[in-house]
Amino acid sequence: MLESAPVAPRRIGLPDLATALGRGWADFLAAPTQLMFLCVLYPLIGLVAATLAAGDEVMHLFYPMATGFALVGPIAALGLYEISRRREAGLTARWSDVFTVLRAPSLPAILLLGLVLVGLFLGWIWAAHAIHAATLGTLPLDPSGTGPRAFLGQIFGTAEGRRMLLLGHVVGFGFAAVVLALTVVSFPMLLDRPRAGLGEAIGMSLRAVAMNPVPMAAWGLIVAVLLLLGSLPLFIGLAVALPVLGHATWHLYRLVVAR
Template sequence: MTKSYDSLQQHFNLPHIRSVGADRPAQWLRAGWEDMRENLGASIVYGMIMAAIGYTILSYAVDKPYLFMTAISGFMLVGPLAAAGLYEISRRHEQGEKVSFMGSLRGLARHADSIAFFGAFLAIALIAWERISAIMFALFYRGEVSSVTNFLGGMLASDGNLYFGAAYLVVGAVLAVVVYALSAISIPMLMDRETDPFTAAMTSLRAVQANFDTMLLWAVMIVVLMGVGFASMMVGMVILLPLVGHATWHAYRDLVR
């Protein structure tokens, strides 16, 4: 497997990937916190926008359990794209500059085509997951689905629904792993270098493979932090999303030479 990835790296002329230890995710969060603290206004604007969008979507989906679950997991799928402006803030902060919210948006315009192309991939993944989720609910879930509370009660009331829940999680996890591996550091790379989305995705895949334990820990930390944001009715997301976004920039800088 390692040889095949090495061949992939040579064939597509991918940048060199560093091997990092399991202590690095905590360092990425600390560095991300410093970026956010030094650019607090612009960072918080991104957090407020995404929190407002997330709250609106969840409010609409609260009486549609399959859509509610899809919305939460979908937020994770498109998170790397939503944080693109935060990567620009961190990139400029690394160069000793302070950047406003509008300045970060102008920075996005430099790589708009590549980011839009990668965004289309994430959108397709999100739509595919929404359709798969709807089909699984329609075919296999037995019980009332008029609200999230009824859904959770129905899950516990039937062994068949417990099997459905397990299958639902497995299918969602497989899709999440694929998207995460291809997007973990792709958009920061597109913001930083003159490269194409395919090369960025293959570099991300290579980075995850070469640092599997560390990147798995990083994924778990992201899920936990985003979970806290959702549990706080998106209020915590105002801080947590910018924190994770800035930290992801430092993950990219640490992993890719």
């Protein structure tokens, strides 16, 4: 990996997002990784199933856990950046190249940033639980029954439930915005320019978002929509959505940060 003098982020436009997605799709077709991502998704499916099986006491954490997976999604995409980098350099790229990241010189910085994302995920779960306790949790148990149907009835049929829904989405958006700003450039940059260091990589990511607020907001919306569509049904579609978004994020980094 070649490194040059200090770089600065560039301005991009909305058409560049389509370019990044197109290149990401091409990378996915060239080195499909959907079977590997199905294995990654099994723990998520198991976590969601366990939450449902636990009953009404943790029913309110089902949605936060499912959506909160996007907060740690950038970690799962790390190996995909290497595949895209190799294809970009004209090298042979195979699905097994995802494990090359384990030998990256910047692995300690990558792991530290990954721990930050895990902390944000846990913070989101705590915030979701606190919002539930302050809104829907103040109501007495629904005498009409228990289970998902009764819980949904309380959410949409009471003022407290609707307040929980609104506050939850506002706070969740805040967590997602923080993760986007921290990682949209930093993870790819740590692989591409390991000498940059964690502080410089995060700083570059924050400056890139500040310089391109509209395209980056649109990118966040695209990611959210594709992850939502990929979650239906039973998260299986994420086996395609996650790799494509991972590859596309590498190409977005290339468009924002000069070689």
